[in-house]
Amino acid sequence: MRFDLISVFPEFFDVLKLSLVGKAREHGLLDIHAHNLRDWTTDPHRTVDDTPAGGGAGMVMRPDIWGKAIDTALRAGSGRQVLAIPTPSGTPLTQRACEDLSHADQVIVACGRYEGIDARVAQHYAGQAEVFEFSLGDYVLNGGEIAAVALVEAVGRLIPGVVGNAQSLVEESFSEAGLLEYPVYTRPEEWRGLTIPSVLTSGDHGAARRWRRDRALDRTVERRPEMIAALDAATLDKKDRRYLASLGYLVPKSAPHPERAEVRPASASDVPALVALAARTFPDACPPAMSPASIAAFINEHLSERAFAEYLADPHWVTTVLISGGRPAGYTLALLPEGNGVAGAEDGAPDGVVERDGPLVELSKVYVDRAYRGTGATAWLMDATLARLDEATSDYPRPVVWLGTNAGNRRAQHAYRKAGFEKVTTREFLVGEERNSDVVMARPLRVA
Structure with missing residues (x-):
C-alpha cells in the first residue's frame, strides 16, 4: 500500500520510520513517501499561500501549487486512489473509515497549514480520485501533519502482516466488536x-x-x-x-441495536400507552382455555384508562413503568395496605401463612412486552419495584410482598423464583366469569 504525504514540513514524517510502521516499510508492506510542497513552486521565495478571497484573517494555501503536487502523486500510483485532506471541518476519522481506507491502493494526504487549502482542490479532484476530508476531533491543530501520521498508523496497522497478532485487532477499542477495549494488566500482581x-x-x-x-x-x-x-x-x-x-x-427481539431504557414511577402521560401495553400482555398470563370474553371483561374493569388513572391517583397503589426506546415496555402494579395491615385480602392474600413483622404488600401485576422477555427487562423491573416497596415500608422490620400467578404459567413462576419468591399456597382467582387456579408466592421485601 502506498502513502504519499505532502507537506511544507516533510521531515515531520520521520517518525514513521519507527516501530511497527517502520518495520512494515522495511518488509515492503507499506510504501511511504514524504514530499515537500515547496518543490512545486517557481518563485524565489517558494510561496505556497496567499491572502483569502473576500478578506479575513490568515493565509490560504494556493490551489495551483497543490494541483501540481497532487498530479505528480497520482501519476506515481494506480488502482483505488484516495486524496485525504485533514481539516477541522471534515468527517470524524473512525475505525470503520480506516478499515475502508485499508483496501485502497494509494492514499495521498494533503497536509494544509494556515487557514487551510483552497476549497477548489477538493472540488477538482473529486472527479479523479476519492476525496476524504477528515478530522481527528473537535479541536484545531497548527497543520495536518499530526492527522496524517495518525491516519497512516491507523490504516497501516490494518494491512495484513503489519501487526503480528491479528487477534489483537479484533479485541482492541473500535474493533469489529464495536466496544472500547477492556482494562489490561501484567506483572507484578x-x-x-x-x-x-x-x-x-x-x-x-x-x-x-x-x-x-x-x-x-x-x-x-x-x-x-x-x-x-x-x-x-x-x-x-x-x-x-x-x-x-x-x-x-x-435489546428487544428483532431490534438492530440496543435501546436506552429506564425504570421509573408511572405518570399520567404514560396512561394511554400503559393501557395498550396491558391489553397486549394480560392475555399471555391467562390459561389457553380462557375465553376472550372473560379476558376482555377483566381488562375493561382493571386495566382500562379509568382504572390506571385511579391507580395513579391513589397513594396506596405503586405503579412502576419500564421505558425502552421512548415507550413503555413493561409495568408493575403493587398495593400497599394501611399501616401494618394486609393488601389484597379479598384476592387471597396468604395472611397467617407467611411470617412477617410489617405490612403484607400485594404485587398485583408484573408484565413485560413480548419483545423484551428474556432481555433482562423483567429482572430489572422487578428489582426496581421491590426497591420502591421496600422504601415505602421502611418503618417496619420485616414487611412481605406476595403475588398470585396462574398455576400453568411455568415461565412466570420461574421468573418469580429467580426474584426470591417461594410458593406458599394456592387460590382461586376470578377472571371475568371464569375461575382461575393460581399459585400464591411470597418473599420478604428485605433479604439478608
Whole structure:
C-alpha cells in the first residue's frame, strides 16, 4: 500500500520510520513517501499561500501549487486512489473509515497549514480520485501533519502482516466488536497497593473472557454511549444482553441495536400507552382455555384508562413503568395496605401463612412486552419495584410482598423464583366469569 504525504514540513514524517510502521516499510508492506510542497513552486521565495478571497484573517494555501503536487502523486500510483485532506471541518476519522481506507491502493494526504487549502482542490479532484476530508476531533491543530501520521498508523496497522497478532485487532477499542477495549494488566500482581483482578489470575479462561467483555461494556456505556446505541444486536449473546440491562440498555427481539431504557414511577402521560401495553400482555398470563370474553371483561374493569388513572391517583397503589426506546415496555402494579395491615385480602392474600413483622404488600401485576422477555427487562423491573416497596415500608422490620400467578404459567413462576419468591399456597382467582387456579408466592421485601 502506498502513502504519499505532502507537506511544507516533510521531515515531520520521520517518525514513521519507527516501530511497527517502520518495520512494515522495511518488509515492503507499506510504501511511504514524504514530499515537500515547496518543490512545486517557481518563485524565489517558494510561496505556497496567499491572502483569502473576500478578506479575513490568515493565509490560504494556493490551489495551483497543490494541483501540481497532487498530479505528480497520482501519476506515481494506480488502482483505488484516495486524496485525504485533514481539516477541522471534515468527517470524524473512525475505525470503520480506516478499515475502508485499508483496501485502497494509494492514499495521498494533503497536509494544509494556515487557514487551510483552497476549497477548489477538493472540488477538482473529486472527479479523479476519492476525496476524504477528515478530522481527528473537535479541536484545531497548527497543520495536518499530526492527522496524517495518525491516519497512516491507523490504516497501516490494518494491512495484513503489519501487526503480528491479528487477534489483537479484533479485541482492541473500535474493533469489529464495536466496544472500547477492556482494562489490561501484567506483572507484578501487586503494585503500590493495587492488585490485578483475581479473575485474571484464577486460571479460569472462560471467566476471564466474560470479565473482559463486561468491562468493555462498562467502559463503553460510561465513556461512549453512542457506540452502545450503534452496536449490532446480532453480535450480542444472552449474557451480553442481560449485562447491558444492568447498565440501562435493552435489546428487544428483532431490534438492530440496543435501546436506552429506564425504570421509573408511572405518570399520567404514560396512561394511554400503559393501557395498550396491558391489553397486549394480560392475555399471555391467562390459561389457553380462557375465553376472550372473560379476558376482555377483566381488562375493561382493571386495566382500562379509568382504572390506571385511579391507580395513579391513589397513594396506596405503586405503579412502576419500564421505558425502552421512548415507550413503555413493561409495568408493575403493587398495593400497599394501611399501616401494618394486609393488601389484597379479598384476592387471597396468604395472611397467617407467611411470617412477617410489617405490612403484607400485594404485587398485583408484573408484565413485560413480548419483545423484551428474556432481555433482562423483567429482572430489572422487578428489582426496581421491590426497591420502591421496600422504601415505602421502611418503618417496619420485616414487611412481605406476595403475588398470585396462574398455576400453568411455568415461565412466570420461574421468573418469580429467580426474584426470591417461594410458593406458599394456592387460590382461586376470578377472571371475568371464569375461575382461575393460581399459585400464591411470597418473599420478604428485605433479604439478608
